[in-house]
Amino acid sequence: MPLTWTDSIDHIDWHELAALYLVAPLARKEPDDLRKAFANSMFRRFAFENGKLVAAGRVLADGVDVAYLCDVALLPSHQGQGLGKQIVGELLDLARGHKKIFLYSVPGKEGFYAGLGFRRMSTAMAIFEDQDAATARGYLARDDAS
Template structure:
């Protein structure tokens, strides 16, 4: 597997990125929304194989206090090969120097991220656009 890594959004095909998130599956994100999210993220990681986008991740960071690692996604054909681990490791490395790194994970994937040193927070809280869906999918507790 010959992979090319990039942090540039200059020639990114936003529709291809949206298709990757649907295939991963990490939701139906619009190309426009992804452009805004990635443009505003300090750290970005794109992985290509033969010119095709196969993996991605980003970190929204302020450069000093907090880096929020999110949106790590791989095409199903590239899952289970260690590529996700490499993307997270790259984002953790880029985020070093921040006082804290926060990561938002799909329920059930916590053991994967614990290998990097992430631990469950007792004080984290969230408001979702669709609270009922977030509750049903295991992202929120009842109380």
């Protein structure tokens, strides 16, 4: 089935996008928060099949130095068919020219991103709203490297 692509947020159903993130599974994200996050992102891509949202992703970027690929999500029925590579590829093409492109992946998906050219960083650090939950889900190392 052919996909329809857009970067426009004008006609996005934010509740449908929130449902996509929940089943992908990435996380529970509120529709209003998604609207704000995508509106504040320099680049974004949405894929539709027969009018249904099947994939989304975005890039926060400053236009010169740093870009951050984030929130790439696909319906489970569309995973493993090359759509993830396609949406990440399109977002990377949009972010080309930045000196660095960062991401952090869902634990267990690092190999997918390594296959697209990303390499593990030895110095990346983060502060999460809920540090304990992020540690339990595998986003943060249990040992403190400070």
